[in-house]
Amino acid sequence: xxxxxxxxxxxxxxxxxxxxxxxVHGRIREVLAETIREELAxxxxxxxxxxxxxxxxxxxxxxxxxxxxxxxxDVNGMERTSAPKPSTxxxxxxxxxxxxxxxxxxxxxxxxQVLGGKAxxxxxxxxxxxxxxxxxxxxxxxxFRNQRFRSKPVPCACEPDFQDGFLLExxxxxxxxxxxxxxATTMLSICDPVHMVLIKTDTFGETTLVASYFLxxxxxxxxxxxxxxxAVELLGVGTESKVSVGVLNIRLEMxxxxxxxxxxxxxxxxxxxxxQKTAEKERLFLVYxxxxxxxxxxxxxxxxxxLVKIFAQDENGVNRPxxxxxxxxxxxxxxxxxRQAARFVSVLGHERAPVIGGGGGKQEQWCTLLAFLxxxxxxxxxxxxxxxxxxxxxxxxxxxxxxxxxKGVPHTWVMTCGSDGTITFWxxxxxxxxxxxxxxxxxxxxxxxxxxxxxxRTIGCIFNHEKFFGNCQPSDAVEVCVFDLHDESKWxxxxxxxxxxxxxxxxTSSVPPFPPLCASTVDAAVTSNEMEVxxxxxxxxxxxxxxxxxxxxxxxxxLLSQALAAYExxxxxxxxxxxxxxxxxxxxxxxxxxxxxxxxxxxxxxNARRVFATCLRSPFCEEIICCRGDQVRLAVRVRxxxxxxxxxxxxxxxxxxxxxxx
Numbered sequence: 001x002x003x004x005x006x007x008x009x010x011x012x013x014x015x016x017x018x019x020x021x022x023x024v025h026g027r028i029r030e031v032l033a034e035t036i037r038e039e040l041a042x043x044x045x046x047x048x049x050x051x052x053x054x055x056x057x058x059x060x061x062x063x064x065x066x067x068x069x070x071x072x073x074d075v076n077g078m079e080r081t082s083a084p085k086p087s088t089x090x091x092x093x094x095x096x097x098x099x100x101x102x103x104x105x106x107x108x109x110x111x112x113q114v115l116g117g118k119a120x121x122x123x124x125x126x127x128x129x130x131x132x133x134x135x136x137x138x139x140x141x142x143x144f145r146n147q148r149f150r151s152k153p154v155p156c157a158c159e160p161d162f163q164d165g166f167l168l169e170x171x172x173x174x175x176x177x178x179x180x181x182x183x184a185t186t187m188l189s190i191c192d193p194v195h196m197v198l199i200k201t202d203t204f205g206e207t208t209l210v211a212s213y214f215l216x217x218x219x220x221x222x223x224x225x226x227x228x229x230x231a232v233e234l235l236g237v238g239t240e241s242k243v244s245v246g247v248l249n250i251r252l253e254m255x256x257x258x259x260x261x262x263x264x265x266x267x268x269x270x271x272x273x274x275x276q277k278t279a280e281k282e283r284l285f286l287v288y289x290x291x292x293x294x295x296x297x298x299x300x301x302x303x304x305x306x307l308v309k310i311f312a313q314d315e316n317g318v319n320r321p322x323x324x325x326x327x328x329x330x331x332x333x334x335x336x337x338x339r340q341a342a343r344f345v346s347v348l349g350h351e352r353a354p355v356i357g358g359g360g361g362k363q364e365q366w367c368t369l370l371a372f373l374x375x376x377x378x379x380x381x382x383x384x385x386x387x388x389x390x391x392x393x394x395x396x397x398x399x400x401x402x403x404x405x406x407k408g409v410p411h412t413w414v415m416t417c418g419s420d421g422t423i424t425f426w427x428x429x430x431x432x433x434x435x436x437x438x439x440x441x442x443x444x445x446x447x448x449x450x451x452x453x454x455x456x457r458t459i460g461c462i463f464n465h466e467k468f469f470g471n472c473q474p475s476d477a478v479e480v481c482v483f484d485l486h487d488e489s490k491w492x493x494x495x496x497x498x499x500x501x502x503x504x505x506x507x508t509s510s511v512p513p514f515p516p517l518c519a520s521t522v523d524a525a526v527t528s529n530e531m532e533v534x535x536x537x538x539x540x541x542x543x544x545x546x547x548x549x550x551x552x553x554x555x556x557x558x559l560l561s562q563a564l565a566a567y568e569x570x571x572x573x574x575x576x577x578x579x580x581x582x583x584x585x586x587x588x589x590x591x592x593x594x595x596x597x598x599x600x601x602x603x604x605x606x607n608a609r610r611v612f613a614t615c616l617r618s619p620f621c622e623e624i625i626c627c628r629g630d631q632v633r634l635a636v637r638v639r640x641x642x643x644x645x646x647x648x649x650x651x652x653x654x655x656x657x658x659x660x661x662x
Contacts, residue, residue, distance in 0.1 A: 010616050012372060013353055014431050016569055026656075027302060028271065029393075033299075035485070042187065052449070054567045055402050056647075063216050066335065076156060094372055094552075101651075103167075103255075104169075105256075105620040106181050107169055107171065107181060107306045108169075108170045108171075108181055108182050108254065108255075109167050109168060109169055109170065109191045109254075109255040110167075110168040110170055110188065110217055110252060110253070110254060110258070111165060111166075111167055111168075111252070111253040111254075111255050112142075112165070112166045112168060112194065112250065112251075112252055113149065113164070113165045113166075113247055113250065113252075113253075113301050114140060114151065114162040114163070114164045114165075114166075114249070114250055115162070115163065115249045115250070115251055116159065116160070116161060116162050116163065116248075116249050117138075117159060117160040117162055117246050117247060117248045117249070118158070118159045118202075118246065118249070118375065119158070119244070119246050119247045120156070120157065120158050120160060120246035121158065121243060121246070123156045123157050123158050123160075123194055126155075126156055126157050126158065129207065130345040133482070134203050135155045135156065135203065136155070136200060136201065136202045136203060137153035137154060137155055137156060137200070138153065138154050138155040138156055138162070138198060138199070138200055138210070139152075139153045139154075139161050139198075139199045139201065139202050139374075140162065140164070140196060140197070140198055140199075141152055141196070141197040141198075141370060141373075141374040142194060142195065142197075143192075143194075143195045143370045143422065143513070143515040144168045144194045144195070145168070145169070145170070145171065145190075145192050145193065145513070146219075146513075146516055147168060147169060148370075148514075148515050148518055148525075149166045149168075151164040152164060152198075153201065156200060160246075162248065166485065168194065170182060170187055170190065183260075184257075184258050184260060184261060184262050184567060185262070185383060186220045187218065187221055188218060188221055188262065188266070188267065188270055188656055189258075190218075191274055191509050192505075192513055193212070193214040193215055193216055193509075193512070194215040194217050195212070195213075195214055195215075195307060195368070195370050195512055195513075195515075195647070196211075196212070196213045196214075196215055197209070197211070197212050197213075197246075197370050197371050197374045198210040198211040198212075198213075198234060198245075199374050199375050204607070205605075207374075207375035207376060208375065209237050209315060209367070209371055209374070209375050209378065210234070210235035210236070210245055211235060211236060211237065211245050211246075212236070212237060212314075212315050212316055212368060212370075212371050213232060213234055214512065215230075215232060215250070216271070217252055218266065218267060218270075218405070219252070219253040220253070220254055221254075221258070221261060222261055222263060222264040222266070222267045222551070223252075223261065223263045224261060226250070226253060226254045226257040226258050226261065227251065227252070227253045227254075228252050228253075229249065229250070229251050229252075230249075230250045230251075230252065230257075231247050231248070231249055231250075232247065232248045232249075232250055233246075233247050234246050234247070234248060234317070237315040237316065237371075238315060238317070238353055238363055238365050239363065241316050241317035242317070248565070262303075263440045269436070272518075274509050275509070277508075278508040278509050278510055281501050281502050281507065281508050282502060282510070284498075284501070285321065285498055285501060285502045288495065288498045289310050289311075289494075292310075292470075292492075292494055293308075293310070295492070296308065296470050296472065296492055298471065299472050299492070300474075301416055303470075303472065306458070306460040306461075306470075306476050307403055307404065307410060307458070307459075307460030307461065308402075308460045308470045309322055309401050309402045309461060309472075310322065310461075310468070310494075311324065311366040312334065312364065312366040312381070313364055313365060313366065314365070314366055314367065315367050315368065315371050316366055318510070320510065320520075321365075321468070321499070321502055321503055322366075322400070322402075322463050322468070322502040322597060323463050323464065323465055323467075323468055323499050323500065323503040324465075324511045325366055325381075325385045325387050325473040325507065326387060326388050326392070326400060326463070326464050326465045327387050327389055327392070327465050327514050328389060328392040328393045328465065328516075329386075329389035329390050329392070329393045329514055330393040331393065331515070331517050331644065332516070334517050334519075334644040335390065335644065336636055337394070337573075338390070338391050338394045338396060339392040339431075339433075339572055339573055340572055341387065341391065342387060342426055342428070342433070343431045343571055343572045343643070343649070344390075344643040344644060344645075344647060345383050345386050345387040345390070345428050345431070346374075346383075346427075346428065346430050346431035347604045347643055347647045347648065347649045348377060348378070348383065348386075348428060348541075348604075348645070348647050349376055349377025349378075349465070349604060349605075350377065350378075350379070350380065350383065350429050351377045351378065351379065352379050353365035353379055358431070361552065366379075366381045366382065367379075367386070367464070369386065369389075369510050369512075369514050369515055370512070370515050371387075372386065373515065373517075373645050376645060376646070376647060378565075380411055380413075380428065380429055381412045383428035383429055384400045384401075384412040384413055384414050384428045385412075386428070387414045387426060387428040388400045388414045389465075389514070391416060391659070392465065394443075396416045397416060397417045398414055398415070398416045398464060399414070399415045399416075399417075399462040399463060399464050399467070399469075400412055400413075400414055400415075400462065400463055400464065401414065401415050401456075401459050401461075401462050402459070402460050402461050402462070402463075403456055403457065403458060403459035403460055403476070403571060404456070404457050405456060406435075406455060406457060407453050408457070410454065412428075413425055413426065413427055413428060413456060414426040414428055415436075415462060415483070417483065417485070422435065423435070423436040423483045424436070425454050425456065427455075431529065431572075432600045433574070434452075434454040435451055436448040436452075436454070436478070436481075436483070437452075438479065438480055438481060438482050438483075439452075439479050439480050440480075440581060441475075441480050441566065441662075450619075452478070452479045452621050454466050454478070456478045457477065457478060458476045458477055458478060459471055459476055459478050460476060462491075465498060465503060466496055466500065466503075467485075467493065467496065467499070468493070468494035468499060469485055469491040469493050469494070470491065470492040470494075471490075471491060472489070472490065472491065472492045473490050473491075501584075510569065517644045517645060518644065518645060518650075519644060519661070520642040520643060520644060520645070520646045521646050522606075522640065522646050522648055523642075523643045524641060524648075526641045527640045527648070528638045528639055528640045529638075531606060531611070531638040531640070531650070531652075532557075532636060532637065532638040534608035534609075535611065535636050535638065535652070536636060538608065538609070538612045539625055539634065539636065539654075542578065542612075542616075542625060542626075543625070543626065546626060548626070548628055549638040550634060551632065551633055552633070552634055552635065552636075553633040553634065553635050553657070554637040555589060556633065556655060556657065557635040557636060557637050557655075558588050558637070559585045559586060559589055559635075560598070560635060560636075560637035560653040560655060561637055561639060562578055562581060562582040562585065563578075563579075563582045563598070563600060563653060564600065564637060564639040564651040564652075564653055565578070565603070565639065566578040566579060566582065567600060567651055568615055568639070568641050568649055568651060571602075571649070589657075590657050593659060594631070594657050594658060594659050594660065595657065595660050596655065596656075596657045596659055597620070597623070597624050597627070597655060597656050597657075598653055598654070599615075599621040599653065599654045599655070600651060600652070600653045601614070601615060601618070601621065601622050601651075601652050601654075602649065602650070602651055603650040603652070603653075604647070604648065604649065604650065605648075605650070606640065606650060608650060611650075611652060614653075621654055624654045624655065624656045625654060627656045627658060629659065629660075631658060631659040632656060632657075632658040633656065633657050633658070634654075634655070634656050635653075635654070635655040635656065635657075636653070636654050636655070637652070637653050637655075638650065638651070638652050639651045639652075
């Protein structure tokens with residue numbers, strides 16, 4: 001594996017530090033003196049390098065050094081030990097300069113290097129960033145067989161300077177832990193691609209999905225030297241899915257090298273067979289879906305207006321069955337309860353797919369999970385698919401519902417069916433839960449009917465990874481809908497076998513595997529402190545402009561933590577706790593004759609300036625920040641709650657106390 005110059009210098013530095021640690025230089029001097037004294041005649045004081053190396057080897061010093069040095073690989077953000085199987089989750093830290101990884105010599109690895117990019121023409125006029133200047137960056141996210149990686153951010157440019165290497169373990173699940181190293185033929189049968197997602201982060205920290213690409217890595221199996229170089233053309237997403245955004249130069253290398261490579265005819269034949277098999281399965285499913293839709297329309301002509309969604313377009317503009325966007329997803333140790341999962345999904349950003357031009361139409365784009373997690377935001381469909389997958393992972397019977405909200409706006413949300421028949425709606429954008437109690441339209445007019453609290457109006461279909469049901473009740477209004485999924489007069493089912501043929505893991509090469517979730521890289525305490533200091537400065541400056549002095553009350557600020565923790569607990573569990581203690585503490589902190597005012601607010605971003613601008617737009621908060629009077633004391637408390645994928649719930653409370661003068 002060839003290393004770029006900077007990597008080579010880093011490697012030399014690590015070896016140098018190791019030699020100093022073992023005092024190898026001192027030991028070499030001793031051996032040198034001893035060798036000169038014992039083995040050489042006084043009149044012949046010339047000693048060759050070979051003589052010295054032989055003496056060092058005889059005394060075991062070279063062996064000691066080699067034992068101490070471990071293989072070093074730049075694996076950018078992957079937490080791995082020598083465990084033979086991939087971990088249930090990984091810790092996505094800031095990419096280290098060099099990270100040690102214990103290479104299992106009985107396993108096969110693919111070393112994927114990204115050696116720069118070119119023809120990113122959108123950034124042709126991008127000026128060279130000055131040292132220390134904040135600029136827009138590109139980051140590459142990779143997923144391969146339950147392993148996730150993230151590249152170091154590089155400045156956006158026409159030829160972005162990607163110089164990263166990723167060590168991907170190639171393992172065969174079915175062979176077990178004690179299996180021998182996989183050979184070329186076995187690897188040819190592993191059809192999982194390397195999913196690569198390119199994210200752009202602007203100077204304000206906003207992320208944009210630039211490209212999503214599935215790399216066929218098995219071409220390296222036919223490379224004579226075991227090394228192949230590939231120029232990957234990245235296409236845009238959504239409406240730009242046919243437009244090239246740039247080219248990445250990628251080098252693939254097998255480690256350890258293959259004893260025997262395959263012929264290019266064998267690999268190309270395998271790829272052709274896989275494509276034909278996938279195309280045939282998709283063709284048969286399309287024929288079945290058309291037949292199912294014809295039967296559905298024959299039940300009632302008005303069904304044509306219902307939101308029954310069988311296919312959806314992903315970020316690359318590829319039509320896929322909606323059932324392939326959901327799969328049971330276990331979060332390892334990162335999430336403990338379904339309600340915590342709902343809270344996590346709700347703090348991921350909400351953003352509609354961008355549309356070029358007017359017209360008000362909604363651009364449809366159901367993102368793959370890696371693309372959604374890579375940029376940490378997406379539309380309501382992305383949130384609903386992720387929440388449904390997590391609830392399925394927690395063992396619940398969960399479905400994604402497709403319907404409308406008020407004013408006929410299309411929307412998706414999640415539904416769970418309890419074993420006792422209880423139907424619960426989960427709003428993936430807020431984390432709210434609603435119990436569904438249907439209204440019986442045949443009841444007498446005076447009978448008391450339940451008042452629905454949920455915002456949903458109509459429902460056209462529901463689905464998960466194994467089932468799909470079209471709503472064929474006389475009305476598609478949610479409030480009168482009965483969720484008896486076994487009654488085919490109310491819900492028309494799709495064949496489970498047909499869904500399985502195209503949506504089961506590994507059924508077709510066009511369905512991407514699901515990546516594992518990764519732990520947060522955000523230090524909640526440090527981030528809370530930083531935001532709090534920034535907000536104090538912003539408040540002080542704002543009051544100074546108004547001609548007011550600012551005195552902070554640190555004790556009052558500290559007391560506000562109790563309330564912020566209680567708010568987050570209530571959002572996560574639905575249970576309110578600790579309010580009595582908070583009120584008692586505030587009463588003790590505010591003297592008689594003084595007034596206390598507090599204003600809590602919630603965000604899912606960590607930009608202090610945006611927070612402050614939003615707070616000033618609230619008349620209640622503005623009244624506290626601009627408070628004037630006798631003995632005015634101000635307080636602010638920030639509490640950041642970190643979730644997987646570095647998503648954050650940020651609670652902030654501004655407060656003041658002052659002497660009431662009437």
